[in-house]
Amino acid sequence: MDELLRLSSSFGAAATAYAEHRPDYAQAAVRWALDPAPGPRVLDLGAGTGKLSATLVGLGAEVVAVEPDPAMLAELRRALPAVRALPGSAEALPLPDASVDAVLAGNAMHWFDMAVAGPEIARVLAPGGVLAGLWNVLDDRIDWVADLERVSGDAAIGPRDTVSSWRAATAGMIAPSARFGSPECSEFPHGQRRDAGSLVATLATRAGMLVMAAPDRDAALGRIREFLGGRPETADGEFTLPMLTAVLRGRRL
Template sequence: MDQGERALHSSSFGAAAVAYAEHRPNYAQAAVQWALEHAPGPRVLDLGAGTGKLTATLVALGAEVIAVEPDPAMLTELRRSLPAARALSGSAEAIPLPDASVDAVVAGNAMHWFDMAVAGPEISRVLTPGGILAGLWNVMDDQVEWVAGLARISGSAAIGPRDTPTSWRAETADMHLPRAGVAARFGSAEQEVFPHGQRRTADSLVSTIATRAGVLVMPEQQQEATLGRIRAFLASRPETARGEFTLPMLTGVLRARRL
């Protein structure tokens, strides 16, 4: 994805901020704990915080959280849902915090939108020595047969290159720190995955998929066709045709320590 396409996709969420807050999953608590286990202190920056899905888990774990989000509509929804959280307008490329002011920087389903050539030095600047940088991604567990079928029928725009465990590992293994030319600022990156799930109905799962960037930027006719195809698939499966079910997921974590 080139820089212009990345900018288009990353700016698509604001129009769907309320739906994003309602339908996107939170993050496995064990994954968040693993991301932060070596942080030298409790101060955590949630970067590209969106509507606060990861922020809420951090607050529940007792972290001293600052949320930073560039999109005004997403930031408004975050402040509405988490009024006690400190939430600032800013971006990964221009973080509105002093040098060495946080012990960890985390990003929930957001790091792939960062221009790490610029954001890498910014993240390094605000981290204390020994601080942790961690990206978290929720992915569908395609080891489950019907989930693999959903991924096939949805197409790559709806279920993208980081949305299943195998592709997530490959896509994130070296896409951030090494390619950004800032690897010298951080130690070796580690990857781990943690079981997760989200209670959904067929309708609410379609609504969740409709908040993905690849769907949001589709022409209306293509979007309707894609979501219609997904609805038909879910209606055809005994696991998803009636009532609530658990969507099998994993939370993947990529973490590195600032040197």
């Protein structure tokens, strides 16, 4: 199996844990992503268990969600029964031409084959519509978070997952073309209340961790657990995990 496909298809086995432990998105970031959109119709693409859809609904958007993994889609439908949720992929969208005003992808755009998905997304967008990728990234400018990144390794915290590297890691995903104008980037403060155990559980839902052999995964999570237990910031009770919601936004021409 292609490595990208192996990673991208790993989440269904952990759909319940993903729904429980993954963070939502900063409302200010979602508002900024939607700001140029010509109307309220929004596609949440690669919607997972509905983390971004829930924020969009809270902001009054008319949401349709598309998700390829059946287990993730089932969690989304359970959590948000009022949202229209469809099976499909970025490369083959089950929507008519010009049927949405914005396409948002939460922690998902890096899984798309944009050579195929770009034209397909442009097809379903109304003229002037917005395409935006959002990523929740750890604030590794803070010492203990940077140390956690080193202990965890790329399987748990990769280059798209930190403030210091997300822009380079996502550059070119929305390429200026006949379909989209030059992309813009911005970052918005966010945070997630965690304790050591729930942070370990959160990192365990990363694709790189999910595809590990069980002994290797257990060893990696053990190292993370030991690190968190030895840091004053994380050893005792709840803490706020410092994050930002990062946004890459382009507009359909």
